[in-house]
Amino acid sequence: SNLINFGILPLVFENPRDYERIEQGDKFVIENIRSALLKGEEKIVIKIKNKGEIIGIAQLSERERKCILAGCLLNLAKET
Numbered sequence: 001s002n003l004i005n006f007g008i009l010p011l012v013f014e015n016p017r018d019y020e021r022i023e024q025g026d027k028f029v030i031e032n033i034r035s036a037l038l039k040g041e042e043k044i045v046i047k048i049k050n051k052g053e054i055i056g057i058a059q060l061s062e063r064e065r066k067c068i069l070a071g072c073l074l075n076l077a078k079e080t
Contacts, residue, residue: 004060004064004067004068004073005067005072005073006072006073007067007068007070007071007072007075009033009037009058009068010058011044011046011056011057011058012056012057012059013054013055013056013057014043014054014055014056014057015054015055018054018055021048021051021054022048022051022054026048026049026051027048027049028046028047028048028049029046029047029049030044030045030046030047030056031045031047034069037058037060037065037068037069038065038069040065041058042057042058042059043055043056043057044056044057044058
């Protein structure tokens, strides 16, 4: 995915209705994302300020995880 190449974590909401809960300007926090990705977790807890939590799904291959953890495809290429 092009997003992954630039170090952007693509997530899909577990519950499609959660798309209606967010608005432009909402602040998101994903705690311990690096640890979750290293463990291979797919369900990611996303906290939205003043709106609670939603679950995002990260369906990534091992290579895509490594790319995200490196920060971008260019950084991953430098590491190998």
